[in-house]
Amino acid sequence: MSTVIGIDLGTSTTEAAVLQDGKPVMLLNFDGKVETPSIVGLDGTGNIVVGEKAEGQILLAPEQTVKEVKRLMGTGEKVFLGKRACSPVEISSMILSYVRNFAGKYLGEDVERAVISVPAYFDEIQRQATVEAGRQAGFIVERILNEPTAAALSYGISHLEEESRILVYDLGGGTFDVTLLELFEGVLEVKASSGDNQLGGKDFDERLVNYLSERFAQKQGVSLEKDIYAMTRLHQAAAECKKALSTQEEYRVLLPMIAENEGIPVELDETVSREQLEELIMDLVERTHEPIDVVLDDSGMTAEELDMILLVGGSTRIPLVQADIESYLGKKPCFAVNPDYAVAQGAAIQASIISGLVDEEKGIMMTDVNPYTLGIRSLNGYMMDYMSVIIPRNVTIPVTKKQTYYTSWDGQTSADIEVYQGESRSVEENHRIGTFRMHGIPSAPAGKEQLEVAFSYNQNGMLNVTARVMSTGKEASITIDMMQTADGEARADVSGWKESVLAEDYRTVIRRAERWLKKHEGEAGTEEEYDALEELLYQLKLAIVEEEDGEAEELEEEIRELMEEYGNEK
Ligand SMILES: Nc1ncnc2c1ncn2[C@@H]1O[C@H](COP(=O)(O)OP(=O)(O)OP(=O)(O)O)[C@@H](O)[C@H]1O
Ligand SMILES: [Mg+2]
Known part of the structure; x- marks a missing residue:
């Protein structure tokens, strides 16, 4: 059987791993490194470069270089590689192609199959975009795995005997995920997941960039904001400064010749203290509280009942983040797994379960949840666009649930089943992920005919929707294959x-x-x-x-x- 690798496609960096002799091994890229910057560029001759090479040209050719596209996955936004407009899916596929190449070289075989991790709080459209990126890179995407679940899996595999309730706190470069799991007799059961797809180290960097550029403008009377070269340098310096302040109290940002004032070169010279950084990012760090409350609530647990808080993601190295968790949950968090490698390693473990290398009976078993509520549009007297919930969020998958609906008007013979995902009571604010029309309802007065709608959600992120006319037993169904359809609309095959x-x-x-x-x-x-x-x-x-x-x-x-x-x- 061919090898299945695990990939952590991160906002800032991407890692890949494989299970060898029962142990996860990190794969090295063409630069001999585990971590590949999630950066893509066009070099001087118009060739695509990925990772360190792309990072290396950022200062010289910022317009030919893109980073942090994970934030844009599932949106219609484009990014520019020079003059070429690319979708976030295309950029991600270039990173994944690079991974496929170095993995192939490392393993000495063509690698075609992969498990790719995504933030637990990615919705179906973002997941689908990730699968599409994998496909374009030539991968068969065997499974989409939630990042915190992967991290917990890499912890669980070496702590099978343990009985514990674990809160995984994953704060990376661009996304925040929190997941509550129970490990019991070798079964890892996810109880609830929540998060914020727009919160991470990138935002901390931006706060610091804004602070430094404002200080500079005050002192020098020159603005850096319109100068893409200066801003790129400032961004890099701010990220360095932020990281340094995780271990030291002060850091001097020194950027000679960053701008000119009346023809004279001026430098940016600013010393930032840890305390100043903390002040700048405090409110962002506090934004993690609400998702934490959601997972505790949804899993019916209190903070005191947690046995462990597992830290994952580069941004959890920030002392303020650790202190905030401790004060909010009343327990010291720990780095029981490598915060940079755990997700890729967990994906590799899942990969080996899929390829049959790890026996689920003897090894670890895992269950996950759906992070968002699923339902259909319905009328409820006063709301035209009411989201009628069929599968609530944070239910263990696979799951099947049914709801009964009544015809809304006299002589209604068909009904549109519009499937949505999201937490709002109004479908307009949620994501529409598929739709179909149910025909053949017998003509009768309003409310006489009943329609039963059943949702089945499986571990591959595929939703099957069936509608049934109760009086006649007539059925219609669609499979909303999040892994197949490019635009989220599932369609029956009518070619015949x-x-x-x-x-x-x-x-x-x-x-x-x-x-x-x-x-x-x-x-x-x-x-x-x-x-x-x-x-x-x-x-x-x-x-x-x-x-x-x-x-x-x-x-x-x-x-x-x-x-x-x-x-x-x-
Ligand atoms: N010592 C440190 N102190 C503070 N921040 C750090 C440190 N080391 C790394 N970071 C930050 O961690 C982030 C990268 O973390 P990580 O590699 O876990 O993210 P990712 O997996 O790429 O992103 P995501 O999981 O959000 O998609 C960057 O914002 C980086 O600046
Ligand atoms: Mg990550």
Whole structure:
């Protein structure tokens, strides 16, 4: 069986590991290092460089270099590598390609399979973006694993006999995760996860950068903010300063010739004390409290019941962070695992469980939770966009749950099942992750017909949604495969519509609609019409595949009307 590696794709650095003889081994990159900076650049000849090489050119060519794209995963934002606009997925895939190459060289085989870790508090869209990055790098992504769970796994594997309640506090470069787990008889059970995807060392750096640049402007009367070269130097210096202040009381930031004042070069020379840094980041550190409360609440535990607070992530080296945890939870946190390697090692352990190298019976077993609430849009009298919860957050996965709904108006024969993820009572503020239409509800007065909607969520992050008309037993379902679909919309396969007995009756209208779509594809000003028609066409093919003649007829009518309307307008 081919090797499966574990990868910690971090905001600041990326690590990979593999299990050898029952022990996690960190893989070395082409620079002979365990840690690869999560930085991508274009070198002087237009080649893509990753890691240390990219980091090395940051000061010389900041415009050709990008870092910290993990923050942007799952958004439509682009970053620029020189003139080239890249998605965060593409940049991440370049980092993962680099990992794939050095892992292959290190192991002496082509490495194709990987377990990639993500913050526990990543939503499905961010997870999917990570899977997509892995795919583009040529990996088969075997599993997406939550980072704190991975860290706990690397602790648990050598403490199988222990019985303890562990709070993993993971503060890295860009994200904060907190997870509460129980280790009991070799089973590692996640009780709850929460966090903040926009909190980490990067934010501390920014606070310090702002402070230093303001001081500079006051003293020298020159602003650095518009000078990308000066700001890049300042960023690096601030990060160094912050790290140094974890072990020393004072640090002098000295940047000669950072700017010019009336033609004369000026330097930035500022001594920062640990106390000053603490003041600058205090409120950010306190933002960790709320997620901590959520996991304690959701798992029905108090701080006193915790046996251990496990620190993971580079930012937990900050003394203020450690002091804050101790004062907030009343217990000293500890570094029982290597804070930089634990996540990759845990991913490697999971990888070896998947490849059958570690026997789950004898070794460690693990369960995880879904970090966000899952539900559907429904009406509830006064709210049009009410999120009706089907699977609450922090439930152990795999899980299946059902809810019953009633028809909303007289003669309602179809219902849109719109699937959402998030904590708001209003779906508008949550993420829509999939949708489908349930046809064939018998026509009856409002509230007479019942629809049962069942959600099944498995360990690979795949949600299966089934809707059933109670009176007839008719079912429709979709699998929202977070690992398959690129845009979060799950779709049934309708490509075989021509094989259906109904195909002949609708061939003409389908051909006409397809012709229209082809003609207007990409045409400015027709996007809405295009999308509407495309959707109807899909629904029609679905009805044909499902041999729902009545529905197909209705849809055919709708398509004809729509095209007539467009025809008159255009
Ligand atoms: N000694 C230190 N003192 C303070 N901060 C530090 C120290 N060492 C590293 N850091 C910070 O830790 C962060 C990197 O941590 P880590 O490598 O765990 O993050 P990551 O895994 O890349 O990010 P994430 O898990 O958030 O995606 C950086 O912001 C770095 O500046
Ligand atoms: Mg990390």
